Amino acid sequence: MSETRSVSLTRREFLAAAASxxxxxAAAGLSVPSGAKATDVGASHLxxxxxxxxxNKFGYGPNRSFDEREFAxxxxxxxxxxxLPLSYKCWTEEGDWLKLRKDQLVEIDQAxxxxxxxxxxxxxxxxxxxxxxxxxxxxxxDLFRDEEALGACAYHWRHFAKRYQGIPNEQLxxxxxxxxxxxxxxxxxxxxxxxxxxxxxxxADRLIIADGILGRMPVTALxxxxxxxxxxxxxxxxxxxxxxxxxxxxxxxxRPEAWPIERNxxxxxxKEALRRRCIAPWRELEASGVGIHVGECGAHNQTPHVVVLxxxxxxxxxxxxxxxxxxxWNLSGSFGIxxxxxxxxxxxxxxxxxxDRAMLDLLQAH
Numbered sequence: 001m002s003e004t005r006s007v008s009l010t011r012r013e014f015l016a017a018a019a020s021x022x023x024x025x026a027a028a029g030l031s032v033p034s035g036a037k038a039t040d041v042g043a044s045h046l047x048x049x050x051x052x053x054x055x056n057k058f059g060y061g062p063n064r065s066f067d068e069r070e071f072a073x074x075x076x077x078x079x080x081x082x083x084l085p086l087s088y089k090c091w092t093e094e095g096d097w098l099k100l101r102k103d104q105l106v107e108i109d110q111a112x113x114x115x116x117x118x119x120x121x122x123x124x125x126x127x128x129x130x131x132x133x134x135x136x137x138x139x140x141x142d143l144f145r146d147e148e149a150l151g152a153c154a155y156h157w158r159h160f161a162k163r164y165q166g167i168p169n170e171q172l173x174x175x176x177x178x179x180x181x182x183x184x185x186x187x188x189x190x191x192x193x194x195x196x197x198x199x200x201x202x203x204a205d206r207l208i209i210a211d212g213i214l215g216r217m218p219v220t221a222l223x224x225x226x227x228x229x230x231x232x233x234x235x236x237x238x239x240x241x242x243x244x245x246x247x248x249x250x251x252x253x254x255r256p257e258a259w260p261i262e263r264n265x266x267x268x269x270x271k272e273a274l275r276r277r278c279i280a281p282w283r284e285l286e287a288s289g290v291g292i293h294v295g296e297c298g299a300h301n302q303t304p305h306v307v308v309l310x311x312x313x314x315x316x317x318x319x320x321x322x323x324x325x326x327x328x329w330n331l332s333g334s335f336g337i338x339x340x341x342x343x344x345x346x347x348x349x350x351x352x353x354x355x356d357r358a359m360l361d362l363l364q365a366h
Contacts (some may be wrong), residue, residue, distance in 0.1 A: 058085050086127055121170065129153045131152065173207040235278050
């Protein structure tokens, strides 16, 4: 890793510097095609982007640069999308969320360029935003209540908007905040509105995607913001998060032995239940002119593989029918197709990794 360099700016100083200094995509070494505009893909109808989340800058753990080989593999397999769930901790100095680390921002620039090179759309998501993360540990301030946190989050999105201004929406989108908490929809709309405003001050045409509340609940109050929305493929939790150490109570879920799920002689989860509970509410939002994408999906490696494949097959068919794109939570990891650590899979050697060929084939078919 290169030597750490820092930029410490107030919000006012940042805006002034952005107007006069080469802090955008030219300085980052990214080229914009002649005549390109970020208006060819819109929030009212998204392409059917299919792919994976890449977690290199996901949280408090490893903070790794992105691997171009993964973009090439994704493209070679026929997919066209990556979502980068990012933690602002990765590009700020500890204790000062307005001090930006250039060495880390350059690594995100590299990921954007890898996507453009290999024809893979890159969606940047604040998984840990100033003031909010659905995971642990909690943030010291609350994005949805504290002005300081909201101002900091807007500051970061403004910087990203300036940095990547002019890259077409076919290649790049912004996903505001991962899985916002249960809050009044008007409050969520207020927060999202501030972030959208900050982005559009620098890049008026940038494609913006907002997660539903908890990733699962569509939010009609966001419609006037002109943003697409993102849902999840994580139901039922007893299939997707069985025995997941980070989910309270997951060790008490009944072990899923088959799909569909039956209890006391009655089917409680099957393809039609997925359609009714997870698809229909979002189709209503889509009918009002809001594009839909499934930003995360998949199942942890403690669920039997045969159950995962049967469940995933049904969800994939439903998304294909709806013409929605999707992104598996991992490429590599316990939800993924590489190095997933499942005890009941015969893996195939692939470029130094262990490939779940059956899951890859299923994804490619949909």
